[in-house]
Amino acid sequence: MCSILRSCFDAGPALEDSSKDDKRRRMELFALFEETMRVGVDVDKLSSDREKYKVRMAIINEELTFQYPPNGDGGGLPGDSDPECVTQKIARISIRRATDPDPHSNEFAGSEVLRSNLDPRDALRAFILEAATDDGNDTIINILCDTEEQAEELITGFRTLIKKRQIQLQ
Secondary structure (H helix, E strand, O other): OOHHHHHHHHHOOOOHHHHHHHHHHHHHEEEEEHHHHHHEEEEEEEEEOOOOOOEEEEEOEEEEEEEEOHHHOOOOOOOOOOOHHHOOOOEEEEEEEOOOOOOOOEEEOOHHHHHHHHHHHHHHHHHEEEEEEEOEEEEEEEEOEEEEEEEHHHHHHHHHHHHHHHHHHH
């Protein structure tokens, strides 16, 4: 009698073929991320001083933008009403999951805003974009996606994009 586990190992490609396929697959996924971000993706933005609201997050002319309201449905806020999402000159950007340790408060995960406003069962749908400006100010943007899969795709895409930018600057 043949087990499912054994058949998986017997049918697998050679190790070097697998690494080539993995690299090709990562490149395909990143291209899909870039295309998605050109069009934009609707997400919820969480803030300390207001209820969560919909924004369209997009990368336009190599700039991360937040558009209000998405799809003209009235679900967002006027573009100049959220100080976290105004145009800024960014020196450094990072991304972390809501389940990652908070660098500002080591004994907790996520961010203060997520801990206050997010049901812990939704933590896998959330992430934090943290940007430092040239003048040393930090901007923390808390995002909640519709699904865990959408969050994973965006996190992976942003991490790849950040890594590519770092390599270009070297």
